[in-house]
Amino acid sequence: LLVANNVINISIVVLFIAISKDFFRTISYPSIQFLLKIVLITFVILFFGEVLPKIYASRNNIKFAKKTVYLISFLEKILSPISLPMRFLTLFIQKKLGKEKSNLSVDQLSQALELTSSEETPSDEQKILEGIVSFGNTETKQVMSPRIDIFALQNTESFADVLKKVVEKGYSRVPVYRDNIDQIEGVLFVKDLIPHIDKKDFDWTTLLREPFFVPENKKLDNLLKDFQQMKRHLAVVVDEYGGTSGLVSLEDIIEEIVGDISDEFDDEDINFSQIDDKNFLFEGKIYLKDFYRIIEVDEDVFEEHKGEAETLAGLLLEILGNFPKKGQQINFAKCTFTVEVVDKKRIKQIKVTLN
Structure with missing residues (x-):
């Protein structure tokens, strides 16, 4: 595929130079001609050769794979006299120099997963894949x-x-x-x-x-x-x-x-209850990741202000900077938090209203 990709890119460059020879003749400065050719050919290769095909393939992965599998197989056989020596040479150099480990971050893997997912992907499978990606980075x-x-x-x-x-x-x-x-x-x-x-x-x-x-x-x-x-x-x-x-x-x-497994450590009935479409009653000890999932909000807004907090009660303490009183309301990120139950120095229940 790499050989075929390079052959196509070189062919596009040669074809573009041949076609655009008369078009750029009106420009008297050779340096400007060269710069315009570089900019245009780079745009054509990246947009039509990289961006558009990848967007289409990611959104129509099965359909695209069925259409291209025979063409790829055909090109692999035809270009094998070139690709096989290159492959062996690459493996030889890697053995001598040592192969570098991938430095992909969790965010990069999450973005890749989001791009390759589609409406046909079951939500349960999507959640499991997301859990695997973030698993090694969770403390x-x-x-x-x-x-x-x-x-x-x-x-x-x-x-x-x-x-x-x-x-x-x-x-x-x-x-x-x-x-x-x-x-x-x-x-x-x-x-x-x-x-x-x-x-x-x-x-x-x-x-x-x-x-x-x-x-x-x-x-x-x-x-x-x-x-x-x-x-x-x-x-x-x-x-x-x-x-x-x-x-x-x-x-x-x-x-x-x-995802959640019901066992003796979990009691879903006391973690939260939904009053209506806009109102929820949460236990202060509920983890923020579960809170985000339940009310379906953009977690980035909260993550910027949560500090070291891991629970909803901890988030409110970070936002306020002091301990709230019973009945106190906090407006933040299109949500209204009402402190319903306070036990000594612990926020036990919080009502959340989506504005």
Whole structure:
């Protein structure tokens, strides 16, 4: 294809010079003639040889492929005496010099995905592809369950209390701490309690498994590899000072690719509710990426002002610069945010009206 492309481009240049010879004869300055020829021929090659064909092919990919596959196959056979030696020469040089790794950014890959998608592409497949593209650039703190939402047990609790709490909460794995949540000693697998469920008293702390700690800024692709190698499903996320920042599960990671999965960590009913076409009621802890998806807004406007915030409540704090009062309204980016429920120093519920 590269050989054919160059042959066509050279042919266009030769043809253009032959046709335009009389047209440029009226211009007495050779330098101006040369400059005009360069500008016009560059425009013709780029617009008709690159831009238009690629736009058409991206919008009619299947149709275009069916029409051109035989022509490409024919050209490949005819030009093989030239292309094959060039291919072997390229491979030889790459082996000697070393092949450079691709430096494509996530934004470039996202733009390429957007250009190659069409109306025929199922939305689920599109979301999965977008999730794969951004997966390696996503940090653990962006998907974890925050510290304030962690359900954990203290190692001094009685066996009866532990059984009551794990049944009530329904979690399959529970972190266990010594004095406070920053001193996690292990993880209790609820299934390990089953053989001892009939006992009146039992030292359940002997069942604890070693906790797996990860930093907030660990990339999800690396975390997934760790989970696979260590056969883990849960990790404790710690901040730069060693304090517990949150929890991240294998399900949280997979959700970044395939979308939301309903499990014991997710309760869609309390994250948001739609009042009507223009009004929504959100929990303050909802992640911004989910907020953008639900109300279908241009996230770039919010991203410029969110700072380090990952939740809707954090976004409002960044916009205001102080803690809001109950009933306070904030107008921003064609949205009106009304603080509905405040619990001490935490924004629990926010009403969003689309203007």
